[in-house]
Amino acid sequence: xxxxxxxxxxxxxxxxxxxxxxxxxxxxxxxxxxxxxxxxxxxxxxxxxxxxxxxxxxxxxxxxxxxxxxxxxxxxxxxxxxxxxxxxxxxxxxxxxxxxxxxxxxxxxxxxxxxxxxxxxxxxxxxxxxxxxxxxxxxxxxxxxxxxxxxxxxxxxxxxxxxxxxxxxxxxxxxxxxxxxxxxxxxxxxxxxxxxxxxxxxxxxxxxxxxxxxxxxxxxxxxxxxxxxxxxxx
Numbered sequence: 001x002x003x004x005x006x007x008x009x010x011x012x013x014x015x016x017x018x019x020x021x022x023x024x025x026x027x028x029x030x031x032x033x034x035x036x037x038x039x040x041x042x043x044x045x046x047x048x049x050x051x052x053x054x055x056x057x058x059x060x061x062x063x064x065x066x067x068x069x070x071x072x073x074x075x076x077x078x079x080x081x082x083x084x085x086x087x088x089x090x091x092x093x094x095x096x097x098x099x100x101x102x103x104x105x106x107x108x109x110x111x112x113x114x115x116x117x118x119x120x121x122x123x124x125x126x127x128x129x130x131x132x133x134x135x136x137x138x139x140x141x142x143x144x145x146x147x148x149x150x151x152x153x154x155x156x157x158x159x160x161x162x163x164x165x166x167x168x169x170x171x172x173x174x175x176x177x178x179x180x181x182x183x184x185x186x187x188x189x190x191x192x193x194x195x196x197x198x199x200x201x202x203x204x205x206x207x208x209x210x211x212x213x214x215x216x217x218x219x220x221x222x223x224x225x226x227x228x229x230x231x232x233x234x
Contacts (some may be wrong), residue, residue, distance in 0.1 A: 011068035013038040016052050018045060018062050020209040020217060022166040026075040027063040029162055030082040032203035033089045076106055079162055092159050105145060105152065106163035113138045114166055121178035122226050135182055142167075143191045150197060161198055168195035169208060177218040 015031065015038050017024030031038050043052055043062050055071035056064045065072045065081065072081045083091040092099050116134040123131055142164075146152055152160035161168075171183045172195075185192045198204055218225070221232055 012066075014041055014066040015039070016041045016043055016049075016055065016062050016064040016066065018043050020214055021062060022170050023061075023075040024063045025165050025169075025207050026162045027065060027078040027082070028207040029157075029165070029203050030079045030091055031065075032206060033091060033157065034082055034086045035088055036082065036086050076110070076159075076163060079159060083159075089156075091153075091157075091162070093153070102153070102159040105142075105160045108138075109142070109160070109163045109167070113142055113164075117167075117171060117174070117182065118231065119229065120182055121174050121180060122229050132180075132182060136187075139167075139183065139188055139191065143188055146190050146194055151194065157198065157201060157204070161194075165198070165204075167191065168198040169211075170214070173211060173214045173218060176215060177222055 013031070013036055015024070015027055017027060017040060019042055028040065041049075041051070043049060045062070048060060052062065052064065053060055055066055056062075056073045059073060061073070063073075063075055063078055065078045067081075067085065072078050079091060092102055113135075116131055116138050119131040120128060120135045145160075149155075151157050152164065167183070175182055183191065199208065218232070225232060
């Protein structure tokens with residue numbers, strides 16, 4: 001087993017992703033926290049590469065981690081794989097119960113927090129009011145989980161923090177483009193403080209696209225997003 005693990009550590013690591021995508025960001029930060037040497041292959045999702053289609057034929061999306069010749073898709077799965085395959089920094093807690101709770105809150109972010117906020121940005125009228133109410137409820141619930149801690153993982157970044165990267169950086173961009181004021185310091189001081197701390201971490205800041213470029217990206221697609229409601233951040 002030790003020899004097999006050493007061989008794994010020596011295999012080449014490639015990350016197929018898109019700069020500016022929060023899902024790719026999750027995987028990239030996980031690799032940086034583990035200090036894994038990797039090659040980032042930037043994908044143009046309008047013209048998907050043969051490599052992406054070969055390694056992720058089911059969803060045809062990023063991120064895809066390729067370790068040796070083994071592909072791993074979906075950002076949260078990639079994070080867990082990186083944590084288990086490489087030594088060093090612990091992204092998930094070692095305690096089984098705490099690991100289960102981290103997985104629960106990561107899924108809560110993906111299944112509840114992000115969809116409600118996204119739809120709050122790209123709807124109007126009574127429909128938007130309903131999504132804003134949902135978003136406030138999920139953000140309040142999430143903020144309670146963070147009270148008394150610097151990060152969701154405690155004193156250091158963990159799985160839930162990586163899952164919440166879109167809240168930390170992308171939400172401010174989205175609401176600027178959409179013209180709403182949902183996530184703010186007055187209503188969510190703990191979440192906003194966490195967002196600042198998260199973005200200051202070296203492994204994180206090195207993986208973030210310039211904010212002005214992101215604003216321009218979403219602004220250029222605003223009409224299409226409003227019409228389709230389809231996510232354009234992956």
